[in-house]
Amino acid sequence: MKQWLRLRVNGEDYEVFTEPWKSLADVLRDELNLTGVKIACNEGQCGSCTVLIDGQSVKSCLVLAPKANGKEILTIEGLAKDGKLHPLQEAFIKHFAVQCGFCTPGFILAAKGLLDENPDPTEEEVREWLAGNLCRCTGYVKIIEAVLAVAKGKS
Amino acid sequence: MTELSAIGKGIPRIDALEKVTGKARFTSDFKMSGMLYGMIVKSRYPHARILRIETTRAQRVPGVRTIVLPDDAPDKRFGYGLCDMFALPRDGIIRCVGQPIAVVVADTMEITEEAVDLVNIDYKELPAIFDAEEALSEKPPVIVHPDLRQYVSLIFPFSFEPDLPNCFQHFRIRHGDVKKGFEQSDFILENRYSTARVSHCSLEPRVVDAWVESDGTLSIRTSAQTPTSTQMNFATLFGVSPTKVRVFVPYVGGGFGSKIGNDTMLEPLAMMAAIKSKRPVRLSHSRTEEFVGGRHRADVITYIKDGVKRDGTLVAREMKAILNAGIKGDVAHIVARNMAFGSVGTYRIPNFKWDGFGVYTNSPPTGAFRGFGTPEVTWAIEQQMDMLAEKLGIDPVEIRRKNLLREGDRDVCGQPTVAFGVGNCLDRVAEWIGWGEKPVQVEGHWKKGKGIAVGNKYTVSIPASATVKVHSDGTVEVRHGSIEMGQGINTVITQIAAEEFGIPVNCVKIVHGDTAVCPQDHGPVSSRSTFFTGNAVRLACQDAKTRLFDMASSKLGISADRLGISDGEIFVTSEPGKSISIGDLFIHEIPLKGSEVIGTASFVIPTVPADAQTGQSERIVAYYGHFAHAVEVAVNVLTGAVKVVRITAAADMGKPVNPELAQGQMEGGFLMGIGTSIYEQIILKNGVVANPNFIDYKIPTTLEMPPNDNVKAMIHPVPHPEGPFGAKGLGEGVIVPIAPAIANAVYNAVGVRIRDLPISAEKLLKQLKKNGQKEKD
Numbered sequence: 001m002k003q004w005l006r007l008r009v010n011g012e013d014y015e016v017f018t019e020p021w022k023s024l025a026d027v028l029r030d031e032l033n034l035t036g037v038k039i040a041c042n043e044g045q046c047g048s049c050t051v052l053i054d055g056q057s058v059k060s061c062l063v064l065a066p067k068a069n070g071k072e073i074l075t076i077e078g079l080a081k082d083g084k085l086h087p088l089q090e091a092f093i094k095h096f097a098v099q100c101g102f103c104t105p106g107f108i109l110a111a112k113g114l115l116d117e118n119p120d121p122t123e124e125e126v127r128e129w130l131a132g133n134l135c136r137c138t139g140y141v142k143i144i145e146a147v148l149a150v151a152k153g154k155s
Numbered sequence: 156m157t158e159l160s161a162i163g164k165g166i167p168r169i170d171a172l173e174k175v176t177g178k179a180r181f182t183s184d185f186k187m188s189g190m191l192y193g194m195i196v197k198s199r200y201p202h203a204r205i206l207r208i209e210t211t212r213a214q215r216v217p218g219v220r221t222i223v224l225p226d227d228a229p230d231k232r233f234g235y236g237l238c239d240m241f242a243l244p245r246d247g248i249i250r251c252v253g254q255p256i257a258v259v260v261a262d263t264m265e266i267t268e269e270a271v272d273l274v275n276i277d278y279k280e281l282p283a284i285f286d287a288e289e290a291l292s293e294k295p296p297v298i299v300h301p302d303l304r305q306y307v308s309l310i311f312p313f314s315f316e317p318d319l320p321n322c323f324q325h326f327r328i329r330h331g332d333v334k335k336g337f338e339q340s341d342f343i344l345e346n347r348y349s350t351a352r353v354s355h356c357s358l359e360p361r362v363v364d365a366w367v368e369s370d371g372t373l374s375i376r377t378s379a380q381t382p383t384s385t386q387m388n389f390a391t392l393f394g395v396s397p398t399k400v401r402v403f404v405p406y407v408g409g410g411f412g413s414k415i416g417n418d419t420m421l422e423p424l425a426m427m428a429a430i431k432s433k434r435p436v437r438l439s440h441s442r443t444e445e446f447v448g449g450r451h452r453a454d455v456i457t458y459i460k461d462g463v464k465r466d467g468t469l470v471a472r473e474m475k476a477i478l479n480a481g482i483k484g485d486v487a488h489i490v491a492r493n494m495a496f497g498s499v500g501t502y503r504i505p506n507f508k509w510d511g512f513g514v515y516t517n518s519p520p521t522g523a524f525r526g527f528g529t530p531e532v533t534w535a536i537e538q539q540m541d542m543l544a545e546k547l548g549i550d551p552v553e554i555r556r557k558n559l560l561r562e563g564d565r566d567v568c569g570q571p572t573v574a575f576g577v578g579n580c581l582d583r584v585a586e587w588i589g590w591g592e593k594p595v596q597v598e599g600h601w602k603k604g605k606g607i608a609v610g611n612k613y614t615v616s617i618p619a620s621a622t623v624k625v626h627s628d629g630t631v632e633v634r635h636g637s638i639e640m641g642q643g644i645n646t647v648i649t650q651i652a653a654e655e656f657g658i659p660v661n662c663v664k665i666v667h668g669d670t671a672v673c674p675q676d677h678g679p680v681s682s683r684s685t686f687f688t689g690n691a692v693r694l695a696c697q698d699a700k701t702r703l704f705d706m707a708s709s710k711l712g713i714s715a716d717r718l719g720i721s722d723g724e725i726f727v728t729s730e731p732g733k734s735i736s737i738g739d740l741f742i743h744e745i746p747l748k749g750s751e752v753i754g755t756a757s758f759v760i761p762t763v764p765a766d767a768q769t770g771q772s773e774r775i776v777a778y779y780g781h782f783a784h785a786v787e788v789a790v791n792v793l794t795g796a797v798k799v800v801r802i803t804a805a806a807d808m809g810k811p812v813n814p815e816l817a818q819g820q821m822e823g824g825f826l827m828g829i830g831t832s833i834y835e836q837i838i839l840k841n842g843v844v845a846n847p848n849f850i851d852y853k854i855p856t857t858l859e860m861p862p863n864d865n866v867k868a869m870i871h872p873v874p875h876p877e878g879p880f881g882a883k884g885l886g887e888g889v890i891v892p893i894a895p896a897i898a899n900a901v902y903n904a905v906g907v908r909i910r911d912l913p914i915s916a917e918k919l920l921k922q923l924k925k926n927g928q929k930e931k932d
Binding site for chain 1: 854
């Protein structure tokens with residue numbers, strides 16, 4: 001019943017032996033200990049489990065693990081390089097865009113997905129893109145401020 | 156006044172780095188070897204007798220390790236406030252849909268889910284009651300808790316009504332003579348309001364890992380706000396000493412009150428499962444289970460009758476509030492009492508009568524929700540103020556100014572008014588929203604309107620302790636008993652300790668979330684942590700400094716009262732060059748005197764219990780925070796949709812320790828306020844939650860919040876004389892006036908007043924159509 005999957009996660013290759021009906025979110029958390037991938041609803045409605053698959057932001061709780069076979073996956077743990085934070089991570093700290101932190105990894109990766117595609121979005125475009133990520137603590141104000149600050153910094 | 160180095164500064168959160176890198180661990184991020192997975196078997200009926208529980212087929216599923224049954228539950232009723240429930244229904248009675256009946260435990264979640272479906276329960280259905288007013292009658296068709304009279308309250312003397320079989324709480328306030336007051340009034344306004352059942356929707360669902368330690372200690376790791384309550388309840392429930400219970404709480408992904416008193420939800424069930432299976436057990440809520448079983452905010456019906464003079468002065472106010480608690484008194488027992496204080500902290504009312512009731516129905520349990528009853532009664536009060544203003548031809552801001560308490564006034568419970576800044580807050584929001592200027596209307600179907608409201612939030616007095624240890628390298632380790640759930644308490648504590656010792660914030664280390672190590676605190680409830688935990692930490696720092704100064708005094712030959720401390724050095728205040736480093740007061744890790752440099756302190760605000768008949772007391776609550784909100788809304792007259800286009804608030808929460816964190820709380824409060832005003836409602840159909848997911852229960856997304864430029868959180872502090880560096884609290888007050896401000900704005904926009912939350916498009920459209928018909932006729 002279990003099958004072998006090849007996953008390239010945060011630049012490292014892994015072979016994982018798991019049931020084929022597991023979600024990518026479960027595999028990343030349980031098999032690869034990447035607990036930065038958060039599961040808040042497990043139904044694809046809140047965005048906390050957002051990762052990048054081949055550069056696209058995806059809700060990993062809705063992805064069957066076998067579908068990610070052979071793909072490049074980026075989780076929050078892979079964002080900082082050699083101890084240097086990604087500008088989004090720095091902006092989230094600087095702009096107080098973090099409170100309880102449970103939605104934070106999902107938001108940061110979703111925002112990365114946006115800025116990789118559209119480096120200079122308007123506030124409205126940022127809101128539209130991030131409408132699939134729920135936060136109950138911040139009111140989104142400082143999250144959007146942080147994302148726009150990174151966009152402005154780049155351009 | 157010396158310049159403060161850390162207090163009042165917007166320093167970055169000390170846990171932000173962990174959280175943005177995904178390193179911060181929440182309960183479900185921990186793994187225990189040999190851990191089993193549990194799931195609750197839930198009742199299907201709102202009121203029933205259990206005839207038979209059949210588990211043979213479930214137990215035969217390979218990998219099922221044990222099934223916890225009602226007879227396994229301790230034969231003790233317990234609760235967070237009112238002790239009215241068994242951990243599992245030992246009495247054979249189910250009182251709501253979703254009530255836990257058994258817990259299946261297996262090797263994997265998949266096996267557990269399969270086995271849960273195979274548990275067979277035979278029920279005899281009983282008639283159920285859902286309506287709060289029907290349940291509150293003297294001869295209700297259904298009595299939810301026939302043994303109510305025997306229940307015990309842990310917190311205050313049990314105050315039920317002998318003639319009302321479903322009533323578990325009745326709180327009274329009597330001040331002046333309302334009958335005379337109404338006779339003296341020029342105008343009387345009477346209305347009924349109601350609020351909706353809503354869900355906290357913390358992003359982190361509840362989860363508990365429970366295990367029995369090798370020495371028999373009952374241990375849990377849990378997403379909770381009140382770990383020492385769990386410790387005490389486990390001690391009672393399982394018949395052990397509190398020292399044989401250990402509760403770990405890592406970071407919590409949002410609480411908002413939902414995780415207060417978790418000791419009456421998943422925690423005992425997980426512990427029973429761990430004991431019976433002899434293995435660690437994880438018991439968690441799926442998102443659906445969070446919606447169904449998550450202890451919602453209860454709906455509250457408020458009757459309010461106001462008598463005013465022609466000039467707008469309040470003469471008399473009579474209020475009756477009914478809180479529909481569902482099946483548990485528990486936390487609701489306290490909400491149903493304390494919701495009264497929302498009517499106490501803001502206005503000067505010569506004649507006042509309050510009756511607040513908590514009533515059982517066969518609905519899912521309710522509990523603490525940000526605001527703890529205050530938003531529910533403010534919903535009524537602040538619409539009344541607007542309606543009175545309109546009737547009398549007085550400006551809504553003016554009528555409020557006229558009736559606000561003043562510093563030193565006694566409120567309707569007899570408490571003196573202290574640090575009362577709402578007047579300034581009102582001025583500031585009125586200015587920002589452009590009060591007095593009509594909103595700029597746009598073409599088409601959207602009509603704009605402005606609304607304003609004020610409110611307060613009391614904080615109860617629960618003592619806190621703290622311990623501070625000074626290390627030989629000058630760093631300061633603080634142990635406190637509060638919980639970091641996003642509000643930023645660890646950062647605030649860091650700033651307070653840094654200020655006390657004159658050190659950079661990265662020289663402070665926080666130890667939290669372990670009842671074996673951390674001092675008593677009760678936890679972040681009632682917006683108390685900065686004030687109580689903060690003060691305890693401050694006093695503990697001063698205690699530690701006393702010991703340092705004592706050693707330094709001997710070394711320097713200067714009396715301790717002439718010494719100061721900064722940057723790891725103890726210096727003579729009149730000769731700063733004469734100093735000794737903290738390191739020189741130690742030999743290796745041992746200080747020159749004693750074995751450690753430890754400071755400990757407790758912080759207590761004595762209160763006087765409110766009189767049972769009149770609610771009077773010199774001091775019931777520790778303090779009030781004060782808040783004013785203003786909104787501009789746009790209402791779509793074709794669809795009834797309401798959008799908040801501009802929102803502002805000004806908070807008098809004392810002097811903020813960290814203004815950025817305070818602002819963040821206000822912005823988060825905007826979201827929860829907007830959500831619970833317009834979009835959110837737990838829909839119950841015959842006791843079944845009909846919308847237990849994020850699609851059917853809508854919380855605001857980025858699209859429902861106004862653009863950032865139209866959101867303004869302001870602080871207008873009046874330092875509180877007893878707060879640490881003048882701080883109070885604001886975690887809950889930030890949502891209190893939002894719903895009535897929006898309702899007032901909607902009325903201003905389209906002339907429709909909604910008195911029953913939420914202000915849904917459906918309701919609004921119905922009224923608009925009716926009004927449209929009237930215009931035509």
